[in-house]
Amino acid sequence: MFAGAMALCASAALANDKIRVGLSSDGLLFVPAFVADVMGYYEEEGLDVELTILGGATKVYAALVSGEVEFSISSSVSILRGRAGGTDMTMLGAAMDQHASNIVATRQWFEKTGLTRDSTYEERLKALKGITIAVASAAGGSAQLVRFLAGEAGVDPERDMTLTVLGVGDTTLAAFARRRVDAITHSSPVAVQAIREHDGVMLFHMSGGQVPAYNGFLYLTYTGLESWIKEHEDQTVRFLRAMQKAHKAIRDPATAEAVRDKVHAKYHARIDDALYADAWADYASAFPASIEINGEMVDRVNELAAKVENADPVLPEHVAASWTNDYAAEAAKGLNAN
Known part of the structure; x- marks a missing residue:
């Protein structure tokens, strides 16, 4: 052949x-x-x-x-x-x-929920109730990922979370910097930039295999x-x-x-x-x-x-x-x- x-x-x-x-x-x-x-x-x-x-x-x-x-x-x-x-x-x-899109939280939200860098996957899931999180589109991959994690956490993404559609890139980063959202779902370098320049903390390190279903x-x-x-x-x-x-x-x-x-x-x-x-x-x-x-x-x-x-x-x-x-x-x- x-x-x-x-x-x-x-x-x-x-x-x-x-x-x-x-x-x-x-x-x-x-x-x-x-x-x-x-x-x-x-x-x-x-x-x-x-x-x-x-x-x-x-x-x-x-x-x-x-x-x-x-x-x-x-x-x-x-x-x-x-x-x-x-x-x-x-x-x-x-x-x-x-999975390419990491989820990065503001340090303020992260610490308010009682999470630490050593928190387990299960503890991070429990913290999702009430979160406001930026996604690229209402039905795209980032929104599907958030809804999947909500299911893992046993919360209703429509009732217990707020998914804010912001597109990708600068708009998302600006909303994060101004603390208009608690977290963003984005690929790098934006995810890394949110951590380096805007005091973000990695909530779910998707590209690092932190979520078992996607590892x-x-x-x-x-x-x-x-x-x-x-x-x-x-x-x-x-x-x-x-x-x-x-x-x-x-x-x-x-x-x-x-x-x-x-x-x-x-x-x-x-x-x-x-x-x-x-x-x-x-x-x-x-x-x-x-x-x-x-x-x-x-x-x-x-x-x-x-x-x-x-x-x-x-x-x-x-x-x-x-x-x-x-x-x-x-x-x-x-x-x-x-």
Whole structure:
């Protein structure tokens, strides 16, 4: 199946193949794609990769389905739903295996509730009753996360909590700084910035695996269309090999700082050095050492998504068709992913 791919990868005369990768933003969630660029891993694999920032997950899915991009880094839940809806979107590897949005509380609220840095998960859940918490949208991922935690705590999110829709970025941070909310749900660097600059305290460290249900959860995946992949198996393996190299570089203490600084300089120079270092450290362990996936991981996504969204799970035949590890496994050959 992959003999052609191996021969192509070994050829010094290999011409670079053009590949477009769709991303919803240039945020830190997509760091491996940037690492593969600045470290030259795409070029090593004979690929000319264009990272296309499309401004939202919906636009990424549309671009993938229409053929405007060959690959994307996308939510595993959305790919499952898309497959059930009739597309041939296919998960090819694990890009991130922790939830990206941390929950940061104001120190005033945190201490008022009697919490300390050593408080257990259960104690933190009990404190949620009466909280006012900022979410990006009324029905989006951050709101679903808060409602899930409310369920874990045994409180009614509509009656016992106030979810305030503030969008993302500066608006959320400003509300937090002015103490108009008790907590925010946001990815880094905003979550880290709330702690560093506005006296925030980590309430639920999602990217660090603090919430058991989401610890090791297949959050983001490398995704392509099955129809395209089957006609371009060699390019698929080479793309995933570049991503596996990126994951290894992020987690390797010998290369991590140099890799971070290169990505910062090219993609995120607008972010303060110290803040960037903290945000990078917050996410580094959320990019798994191996990008390989398996059925147990995908089944877990299906089960948790159904619970969080209060929806029926995706049917087993759609789940089985929604992923493959063949290409990631081939890409990992000869590379030390540990």
